[in-house]
Amino acid sequence: MEKPWNNKAWFLVLPVIVLVAFSAIIPLMTVVNYSVQDTFGNNVFFWAGTEWFEETLQSERFWAALGRNLVFSFIILAIEVPLGIAVALAMPRKGIGVPVCLVLMALPLLIPWNVVGTIWQVFGRIDIGLLGRVLADFGIYYNYTQNPLHAWITVIVMDVWHWTSLVVLLCYAGLVSIPDAYYQAARIDGASRWAVFRYIQLPKLKHVLLIAVLLRFMDSFMIYTEPFVVTGGGPGNTTTFLSIDLVKMAIGQFDLGPAAAMSIIYFLIILALSYVFYTVMTQTGRDRETGR
């Protein structure tokens, strides 16, 4: 069938284009503008070319922060996705338990990042925090301000506590949409609990898991507030992620050029990795033989 072709249709998408331009494209272009110039204040700019990009890519500080980011995101996904699926599987499907569980799951998502940070900061303190004191009584001197491992554990536990719910809710929505007939057929086919999970539930969760993985990856890769509030990037630089470094550089040191270059690299890394995740997850399970 011949598709009708009418350029006036562009007017229909114009509002979205304007909105996106103001919210994304124009700020991004500003950053691009900063990244290729140098300034000493007073709104006087000098052309710098790719200098800042080269500097950033050669800086050890950048690679170290990027490495920490990758490790952090990997750990977060490795914990939150399986845990989220497990919790969703364990949630009740009917009765009074459903709304109770849903509300409990939604609660952490409603709490602002900095509040979560403050909660855990106080909770973990060795002098007055419930967790810190109790652990100390057991002989474990938990101290996130001095011990890098403890700092990492704190940041990870905090993120798992805050965001596993999102994966749970997405998976739960996916699970309840599976028709009963699948489970019934599987019982008649003599499928084990594991086979039901592997061949019915997991394939049907594929699409929600794609969303969950993308959201959690992007969010965890941009982690800022929690480590900023709890550890301030320390001890030393051990919890200094790209975003923390970036803010230090841009607002603390007012190095707009290098900060802008770093932002763009940061942005491109997230874009590229998200694309890889998306492609891998949508390509698996396709019929290679037919190429569909």
Place this chain on the structure above:
Amino acid sequence: MSRIVLDGIAHSYRSNPQGAADWALKEVNHVWEDGQAYALLGPSGCGKTTLLNLISGLLTPSRGRILFGDSDVTDMPPEARNIAQVFQFPVIYDTMSVFDNLAFPLRNRRVPEAEVRTRVEEMLRIIDLQDKAKRKAANLSADEKQKISLGRGLVRSDVNAILFDEPLTVIDPHMKWVLRSQLKHLHKRFGFTMIYVTHDQTEALTFADKVVVMYEGEVVQFGTPEELFEKPRHTFVGYFIGSPGMNVLPASVDGREAILGGNRISLSGSYERAVTAEIGVRPEFVRVARAGEGLPVQIRRVEDLGRFRVVRASLEGHEVNAVVGEDQELPAEASLVFDPARVNVYVDSHLVEPRA
């Protein structure tokens, strides 16, 4: 396994059923003979699927026992029963190939891989999907998927009964016809007991040796298609089977006559006196005659259905249908004559027999 015996089974989805309305399935006593094809017919929500799930073991009855042959299987899980079930929507395992889908029930039962291979290959030939064995099942059409669901049932050597829960609902009309004849052929070849749930009477009547009609959680009639047509045991069966359905008219019955308003209708036998009875007569057994010969009626409409016409008439305010031939003249002033041998009497919607 030989036959399936339902011994007083009843089911309620409530934990503490009170009134009759709480029971999805009221007491059913029934024997399904080995190797027969049964159709389970009834409107939506009449308990057909409940009955089917009780037989396959997906549900455990609130009351009563289910026997396969002589062994009591009431508390046995579905995988332990020699039964397969095909659902309304095709159930396939998306990530598996067609071959693996068919092999799944065998592999779950730890059948040796060599035997799995031969059985699955034979099944692929039977359901005519050999050339798609390696394809992902998710990419097939609805009728092919439904064939896979059927194949997963037939592939097991231990299956003696297959339960179908409206399996052709999502299939295109022309494929419906093809699948139905394939299914009939398979039934002849393998000799499994077949219980086929449908709300489509054509499907039920062409398929089955015996038809079970359900209505509001009860089995209202069990019989051959002819019996359902000629002697509906419940007024619902009369309405439901046949097109148009049976004419059901309120009347009082006494002896060999039924009285409807000022009209007397003769009956074939002598009945107990009943003031609030109903008489039922199929449109096929109603003749349109000239005024004065039978019951005075006004003809409201005549519908031409191709091979015959349906005369819709009004008798004392009740609609009565008659089936007449294509070329029969219709008198301007008409009356209807009921064939006395074909007039059934119902009390409380249930058929009553004449006194001996």
